[in-house]
Amino acid sequence: MTVTARPAVGSGAVIGTTALRRHLNLVRELAITQFKLKYTGSVLGYLWSLFKPMMLFGITYAIFVYLFNVGRTSPHFALQLLVAIVLFTFFQEATATAMSSVAGTGHLIRKAHFPRSILVLASSLSAFITFLINMTLIIVVGSAIGQMDLGLRSLLTPLFIVELYALVLGFSLGLSALFVFYRDLGHIWEIVTQLLLYGSAVVYPYSLLTHGHRLLGQIAGLNPVAQIIEDVRHALVAGNLPYPPGVNYGSGPAVPWMASILGAATYLVPLSLVAAIVALGVTIFRRLEPRFAENL
Amino acid sequence: MNAAAIRAEHISKRFRIPLDRASTLKYRVTHPRSSARYRDLYALRDVSFVVPHGQFLGIIGHNGSGKSTLLKVLARIYRPEGGSLSIDGFVSPFLELGVGFNPELTARENVFLNGAILGLTRAEMSRRIDDVIAFAELQDFTEQKLKNFSSGMQVRLAFSVAIQADAGILLMDEVLAVGDASFQEKCFDVFSRYKREGRTIVLVTHDLAAVSNYCDRVLLLDHGQLVADGPAADVAAEYRRMVGARSEKEYQEHHEEQPAGEARSRWGSREVEITEVRLVDAAGQAHHTFASGQAMTVEIDYVAHQQVDDFVCGVLFERSDGLVLAGSNTRIDRITLTCPPAGGGGTIRYTIDRVRFLSAEYLLTVALHDRYDNRSYDHWERVMSFRVMDESGRVGLVETGGRWSTSSTGALGEQAPARVAEGR
Numbered sequence: 001m002t003v004t005a006r007p008a009v010g011s012g013a014v015i016g017t018t019a020l021r022r023h024l025n026l027v028r029e030l031a032i033t034q035f036k037l038k039y040t041g042s043v044l045g046y047l048w049s050l051f052k053p054m055m056l057f058g059i060t061y062a063i064f065v066y067l068f069n070v071g072r073t074s075p076h077f078a079l080q081l082l083v084a085i086v087l088f089t090f091f092q093e094a095t096a097t098a099m100s101s102v103a104g105t106g107h108l109i110r111k112a113h114f115p116r117s118i119l120v121l122a123s124s125l126s127a128f129i130t131f132l133i134n135m136t137l138i139i140v141v142g143s144a145i146g147q148m149d150l151g152l153r154s155l156l157t158p159l160f161i162v163e164l165y166a167l168v169l170g171f172s173l174g175l176s177a178l179f180v181f182y183r184d185l186g187h188i189w190e191i192v193t194q195l196l197l198y199g200s201a202v203v204y205p206y207s208l209l210t211h212g213h214r215l216l217g218q219i220a221g222l223n224p225v226a227q228i229i230e231d232v233r234h235a236l237v238a239g240n241l242p243y244p245p246g247v248n249y250g251s252g253p254a255v256p257w258m259a260s261i262l263g264a265a266t267y268l269v270p271l272s273l274v275a276a277i278v279a280l281g282v283t284i285f286r287r288l289e290p291r292f293a294e295n296l
Numbered sequence: 297m298n299a300a301a302i303r304a305e306h307i308s309k310r311f312r313i314p315l316d317r318a319s320t321l322k323y324r325v326t327h328p329r330s331s332a333r334y335r336d337l338y339a340l341r342d343v344s345f346v347v348p349h350g351q352f353l354g355i356i357g358h359n360g361s362g363k364s365t366l367l368k369v370l371a372r373i374y375r376p377e378g379g380s381l382s383i384d385g386f387v388s389p390f391l392e393l394g395v396g397f398n399p400e401l402t403a404r405e406n407v408f409l410n411g412a413i414l415g416l417t418r419a420e421m422s423r424r425i426d427d428v429i430a431f432a433e434l435q436d437f438t439e440q441k442l443k444n445f446s447s448g449m450q451v452r453l454a455f456s457v458a459i460q461a462d463a464g465i466l467l468m469d470e471v472l473a474v475g476d477a478s479f480q481e482k483c484f485d486v487f488s489r490y491k492r493e494g495r496t497i498v499l500v501t502h503d504l505a506a507v508s509n510y511c512d513r514v515l516l517l518d519h520g521q522l523v524a525d526g527p528a529a530d531v532a533a534e535y536r537r538m539v540g541a542r543s544e545k546e547y548q549e550h551h552e553e554q555p556a557g558e559a560r561s562r563w564g565s566r567e568v569e570i571t572e573v574r575l576v577d578a579a580g581q582a583h584h585t586f587a588s589g590q591a592m593t594v595e596i597d598y599v600a601h602q603q604v605d606d607f608v609c610g611v612l613f614e615r616s617d618g619l620v621l622a623g624s625n626t627r628i629d630r631i632t633l634t635c636p637p638a639g640g641g642g643t644i645r646y647t648i649d650r651v652r653f654l655s656a657e658y659l660l661t662v663a664l665h666d667r668y669d670n671r672s673y674d675h676w677e678r679v680m681s682f683r684v685m686d687e688s689g690r691v692g693l694v695e696t697g698g699r700w701s702t703s704s705t706g707a708l709g710e711q712a713p714a715r716v717a718e719g720r
Contacts, residue, residue, distance in 0.1 A: 022415040029412035037400055111395040112413055113371045290375040
């Protein structure tokens with residue numbers, strides 16, 4: 001079957017308003033609305049999105065430092081933990097919310113026509129706004145109390161955040177489309193994120209995962225979540241920490257910390273995985289999109 | 297513009313109704329071959345039509361005929377399995393009013409969000425927001441949350457935003473079903489404006505009057521197929537014929553065991569069913585013969601197999617030769633009947649304090665139907681006959697209840713009124 005549509009010439013304000021511009025406008029309106037709605041009706045409002053990672057931080061810090069006696073050796077552990085938790089909370093909440101962004105908007109999908117990916121984009125962007133505010137707060141507060149250790153590597157941070165957002169978007173697209181057909185995914189994804197939380201050295205130092213073995217450290221670093229978190233930690237909190245011995249990048253431009261751990265070629269693996277997840281997410285979404293309306 | 301606004305050729309839309317619930321992974325894992333178990337339901341079959349620019353097209357059909365599906369195909373919400381569709385122009389993305397309204401947002405915020413779905417940017421909407429609010433007559437409520445609005449206010453706001461769409465082709469699904477008479481008038485004012493502006497409108501509705509008044513052309517769908525396509529009046533008439541035949545058939549399918557004679561004189565969908573009809577006197581005694589001037593009550597026992605939203609009870613009196621003497625129903629007499637929940641029932645009484653019919657044999661017809669007599673629940677033609685006896689010697693059909701009086705002018709010009717008779 002074929003469906004063709006071309007915009008009419010001379011249909012009012014549509015002239016000059018490209019489809020893309022209209023769609024971006026809708027993304028923005030939906031994202032802002034969701035952000036607003038999330039925090040209206042609760043007394044503390046936005047503070048909750050700050051409290052939750054702070055609580056997790058407090059608990060894990062107490063457990064690892066006082067119970068397991070790890071992390072005390074590093075002067076950066078507290079802030080590294082906080083940064084990692086904020087990054088991971090974004091990953092977890094953005095994917096979980098975006099997963100139901102299509103299935104939860106059935107009324108709109110059944111009654112109005114627009115690219116469905118707008119819903120996923122808006123949902124993840126709304127979580128991204130929260131994340132950016134939290135991240136800024138940490139950097140400001142961390143710098144104020146003199147705990148930030150910013151080096152040349154910190155300039156790479158925006159790139160890692162872009163990588164994280166791409167990963168979130170890739171997962172969100174795939175999950176939101178599949179969730180329309182398989183509601184079990186909600187539970188499965190909860191388990192997967194728990195595994196990622198403990199498997200990606202979020203709540204403990206990366207060294208604890210590797211036990212000093214170089215190979216173990218390299219394998220764990222293939223996981224893009226671990227790579228992004230460890231990279232941001234070493235860009236923002238321990239930016240001046242020297243690269244491990246055996247890596248000689250000279251005094252050239254800043255190099256991602258994990259590239260020094262994994263080696264330049266192997267470092268492409270987590271990056272390619274992110275690209276693959278994005279490609280897979282887009283493919284799944286495109287494939288299932290035409291069937292959303294009749295399954296909601 | 298020469299090209300057609302909408303050109304639909306051989307459109308088919310199939311829904312796969314799964315016979316098992318396969319929407320959990322467990323089911324998928326434990327029933328690996330289950331994907332083959334579904335039933336195909338064709339919501340649209342080989343539908344073709346061409347809509348020229350500027351036409352006001354109506355689509356009618358009973359529930360489940362595929363008219364809303366067709367509209368969704370035109371809106372590109374559903375992708376048809378077969379056929380081709382070409383659309384020339386910007387199609388309004390909305391099918392219904394208030395799509396995407398959020399009760400937690402203020403009127404103003406909802407207008408911007410709704411506008412964004414319509415394709416209006418924030419800047420464009422900012423220029424129009426005052427007009428939108430004014431048209432909806434909600435100037436004092438812009439910062440109120442939508443959840444505090446009455447449904448009428450919400451509909452006004454939704455309509456006011458929807459007409460901002462700069463679309464050349466507008467698709468509307470039952471927009472007239474909501475709102476009161478003055479709202480509908482407003483709708484039609486806007487429709488008329490659209491017509492003047494040469495926009496193409498496709499309206500799906502149940503409202504045959506609206507279709508006849510506004511549509512240039514009407515499509516009638518039945519079971520997913522296009523059965524009529526033509527001027528509004530002709531297609532509306534065809535639809536009425538179809539509805540009549542359908543309710544007859546429905547009744548016969550459900551009551552095949554009944555004698556054919558009764559089937560001809562009794563029809564309806566039987567959500568509410570008449571169980572017994574009696575004629576009783578003032579003492580509650582059932583009779584088949586009444587004296588003229590005596591009290592008579594029609595008692596109708598019924599059961600509700602299904603709770604219906606509205607039902608109206610009517611009675612009709614005919615002379616045995618079929619001459620209709622009198623009839624009324626609860627809607628005309630401004631009585632509201634409430635339907636008991638499924639399984640419940642009751643008795644409806646129609647009391648005539650003094651029977652004014654004169655000596656003859658009479659027939660009683662009773663009916664239960666919806667408010668506008670579009671749908672008969674149980675229509676029982678000539679359910680019983682009764683006789684009225686009048687020994688006064690009056691002639692004709694009815695006793696008028698008239699009174700006689702006279703006045704005469706005497707020689708001295710005195711008036712001497714005298715009541716001679718009182719017609720009893």
